[in-house]
Amino acid sequence: MSRFVPVLAVVAALAVAGCSSSDPGASDGESTGTSGPAAPEVTGDLTVFAAASLTETFTELGENFEAANPEVSVTFNFAGSSALAKQINEGAPADVFASAAPRNMTETTDTGAVTADPVTFVTNTLEIAVPAGNPAGVTGLADFGKEDLKIGLCAEQVPCGAASKKVFEAAGVTPAPDTLEQDVKAVLTKVSLGEVDAALVYRTDVKAAGDKVEGIEFPESADAVNDYPIAPCAQAPNPQAAQAFIDYVLSQEGQAVLTEAGFGTP
Amino acid sequence: MTGRARAARRGRLPVVLAVPALIGLAFLIVPLAGLLVRAPWTSLGEQLFSEAVGQALLLSVVCASLATLVCLVLGVPLAWLLARANLPGRGVLRALVTVPLVLPPVVGGVALLLVLGRRGIIGEHLDAWFGISLPFTTAGVVIAEAFVAMPFLVISVEGALRGADPRFEEAAATLGASRWYTFRRVTLPSIAPGLVAGTVLCWARALGEFGATITFAGNFPGKTTTMPLAVYLALETDPGAAIVLSIVLLLLSVVVLVSLRDRWISTPS
Amino acid sequence: MTLRAELTVTRRSGFRLELDLPIAPGQVVALLGPNGAGKTTALRTLAGLLPVTEGSISLDDQVWDRPPSVFVAPEDRPVGVVFQDYLLFNHLSAVENVAFGLRARGTPRHEARERARTWLDTVGLREHHDTRPRRLSGGQAQRVALARALATDPGLLLLDEPLAALDASTRMSVRAELGRHLAAYPGHTLLVTHDPLDAMVLADTLVIIEGGRIVQQGPPALVARQPRTDYVAHLVGLNLYRGSAEGTVVTLDSGTLTVAEPVTGPVHVAFPPAAVSLHPEPPHGSPRNSWPVTVAGIEQHAHTVRVRLDGAPPVLADVTPATVADLHLAPGLRLCATVKATEITTYPS
Numbered sequence: 001m002s003r004f005v006p007v008l009a010v011v012a013a014l015a016v017a018g019c020s021s022s023d024p025g026a027s028d029g030e031s032t033g034t035s036g037p038a039a040p041e042v043t044g045d046l047t048v049f050a051a052a053s054l055t056e057t058f059t060e061l062g063e064n065f066e067a068a069n070p071e072v073s074v075t076f077n078f079a080g081s082s083a084l085a086k087q088i089n090e091g092a093p094a095d096v097f098a099s100a101a102p103r104n105m106t107e108t109t110d111t112g113a114v115t116a117d118p119v120t121f122v123t124n125t126l127e128i129a130v131p132a133g134n135p136a137g138v139t140g141l142a143d144f145g146k147e148d149l150k151i152g153l154c155a156e157q158v159p160c161g162a163a164s165k166k167v168f169e170a171a172g173v174t175p176a177p178d179t180l181e182q183d184v185k186a187v188l189t190k191v192s193l194g195e196v197d198a199a200l201v202y203r204t205d206v207k208a209a210g211d212k213v214e215g216i217e218f219p220e221s222a223d224a225v226n227d228y229p230i231a232p233c234a235q236a237p238n239p240q241a242a243q244a245f246i247d248y249v250l251s252q253e254g255q256a257v258l259t260e261a262g263f264g265t266p
Numbered sequence: 267m268t269g270r271a272r273a274a275r276r277g278r279l280p281v282v283l284a285v286p287a288l289i290g291l292a293f294l295i296v297p298l299a300g301l302l303v304r305a306p307w308t309s310l311g312e313q314l315f316s317e318a319v320g321q322a323l324l325l326s327v328v329c330a331s332l333a334t335l336v337c338l339v340l341g342v343p344l345a346w347l348l349a350r351a352n353l354p355g356r357g358v359l360r361a362l363v364t365v366p367l368v369l370p371p372v373v374g375g376v377a378l379l380l381v382l383g384r385r386g387i388i389g390e391h392l393d394a395w396f397g398i399s400l401p402f403t404t405a406g407v408v409i410a411e412a413f414v415a416m417p418f419l420v421i422s423v424e425g426a427l428r429g430a431d432p433r434f435e436e437a438a439a440t441l442g443a444s445r446w447y448t449f450r451r452v453t454l455p456s457i458a459p460g461l462v463a464g465t466v467l468c469w470a471r472a473l474g475e476f477g478a479t480i481t482f483a484g485n486f487p488g489k490t491t492t493m494p495l496a497v498y499l500a501l502e503t504d505p506g507a508a509i510v511l512s513i514v515l516l517l518l519s520v521v522v523l524v525s526l527r528d529r530w531i532s533t534p535s
Numbered sequence: 536m537t538l539r540a541e542l543t544v545t546r547r548s549g550f551r552l553e554l555d556l557p558i559a560p561g562q563v564v565a566l567l568g569p570n571g572a573g574k575t576t577a578l579r580t581l582a583g584l585l586p587v588t589e590g591s592i593s594l595d596d597q598v599w600d601r602p603p604s605v606f607v608a609p610e611d612r613p614v615g616v617v618f619q620d621y622l623l624f625n626h627l628s629a630v631e632n633v634a635f636g637l638r639a640r641g642t643p644r645h646e647a648r649e650r651a652r653t654w655l656d657t658v659g660l661r662e663h664h665d666t667r668p669r670r671l672s673g674g675q676a677q678r679v680a681l682a683r684a685l686a687t688d689p690g691l692l693l694l695d696e697p698l699a700a701l702d703a704s705t706r707m708s709v710r711a712e713l714g715r716h717l718a719a720y721p722g723h724t725l726l727v728t729h730d731p732l733d734a735m736v737l738a739d740t741l742v743i744i745e746g747g748r749i750v751q752q753g754p755p756a757l758v759a760r761q762p763r764t765d766y767v768a769h770l771v772g773l774n775l776y777r778g779s780a781e782g783t784v785v786t787l788d789s790g791t792l793t794v795a796e797p798v799t800g801p802v803h804v805a806f807p808p809a810a811v812s813l814h815p816e817p818p819h820g821s822p823r824n825s826w827p828v829t830v831a832g833i834e835q836h837a838h839t840v841r842v843r844l845d846g847a848p849p850v851l852a853d854v855t856p857a858t859v860a861d862l863h864l865a866p867g868l869r870l871c872a873t874v875k876a877t878e879i880t881t882y883p884s
Binding site for chain 2: 582583584607609610611612614615616618620624626627635636639640650687693728842
């Protein structure tokens, strides 16, 4: 189901982009007092392209940011990081790009769509996800090698799959997966429906999935800490707001929201 | 008027129709042209004959064909029921048949999991009694594809059945033919064009199926990774490969559809 | 060995058909009537395509339909039907069409085809065994339909407007041929038609229905001479004779007629009553057909008066009320009847 949210988001983002370009005078409004102590005065529309795994946290951060800067209207486009990178490279009117993997950020810096140095704003580690009650009695990474268990992993082509591969190599376990899913949400669907006995996903995903999924931490997860980089886009329609938003994400207040959701601090 | 002039006169389209027709054609063709333009032609051969592509291609064709077979076995009788049986609430039934068309395929996949999955309403018993678990199997791919593709077949065949003159069936009955014999020897041949069109549509839809398949059957090379799944995952890392895979899929369907059309649909009537 | 149908059919539209229709073996009964009279409904109930509401249909001691308990499905009734537009299966060749009923009833493929070929030869389609229905002419298609209906040796043959789809010229020869096949057919035949000529030439008995009820029945000649309603009078208002032609002269059972087109052999000749003129004296000049007649009866219809005349041959004439007054028409009056040769149609019988 997660595949459909981005479609709507892109449509919304394009609509917003159309507004901002046809309304260049919007940022010329008179100043209406300061709202954030460190932030410079920001106004207008802000479009943030963020990895799907940031949906809940960034939505909250966006609301907080709008509350602190009443002249700003934030729009998000949540999708897979690689899809976002492609959209940005094709000229999508993004102000900020928050990726779930350095590799996708590199795709945009390679083409010059992002020129500023990306900053790692959170980290995420893998956790074993099992259906509520852990019916198969999974205890650790070694269980992933058992043929008689139904195992779900992310495909190697997507970030959580690449990270999974790293931890299995570090742990010396050869996994016997039954399915290699196209994204974390698809894996979680199968865990929550009980179709797989165990899966490897990010800590934040386990937290977001609620009661139907339980997380089991494992020591080897330290071998594949995933960095989330954020950067303003080179062609950002609203560079001032972009920088203000990034500053807010990196601020103590912003970080608190992120760690609450299970992210690690860099 | 010469014969050719007459033919030309008859063949001339009014502008009101010709212009939107050409725009429509372009609308359908141009994105395909885009794929062709961006294709990494130099590495095409290498990609084409890689084992992964061969495997995915074979699996796609086998699964789509099996799914089409399932649709024919179940869908043609269903179409007959909708077209001919005097059922109460037939309109509602017909609307229900089209549900998989409207439902986002991923939702369809989840729905299938809820019914046929390991913890599903029916799947639970399949697992407990027979040890059959459909998700993550090739059979699961066939089921997901059949679920999504069947409405195309049912709607085409039902339309053909409703267009067919039922008096031919009456004529067969007066000649001593049972309803089943009549169905085989009279009804089916008379709706052959609609049946073939529906089968082709069904097969094409099954071949391109992604959402329900990956949701219900998962993705594992050689077992459940069909071409659309391979394309989607290739898109994550290697867009060039994704384009090549798409073109392969495209060529395959064009070859099959064109050959079927020539054989069945454009026969002079 | 009689087919008995005493039936009532009530349709949702409120239409009600009541019919008592016995058919003896070898007999051809024509069911005549205007559109909507219930002809096709009657045929469909006999074929089993429509159940009767009340009454019963039976052949000999076999009951086909008697509500509420008995209903024999069409595929289990020994009937053969020639439909109005034949309904030949377009995806099958002529032989396969004729063999269809035999195959459906379990005859082995080879034997069924063999018998189908024989039937096609019988109806004169030796050259068209493997032709698809679309490539057959109207007359040929009609003959395939007849062969298909007869191939299963049905006890009851139903013909639904079997000549209506044909053009006038084909119609004559096909009608004559159909007459020969019906004469050779030992079973019961019901012919549904709105064309009085077809009925009078092909049938032994006419049953005329209007609005779902029988208004008159009997042998064609009797019905024609004593029509009971305006509709019947109009419908069967036809002078029809059987005779033997030699050039343009046709010798009838009594008297002779001269026709416009030369023909040879047994023929039917027909002309409408309106084509007959009545004169007190033989007219001057010489119309080819002129013979003495005696007035046998006069019937007043809506706008015309039908006069029954005895003579050689006996004849019906339609005249205006003014003519009745001018000639002082009364039974027993002697007159002279004339008919132009060009008004007479002939067709081989």
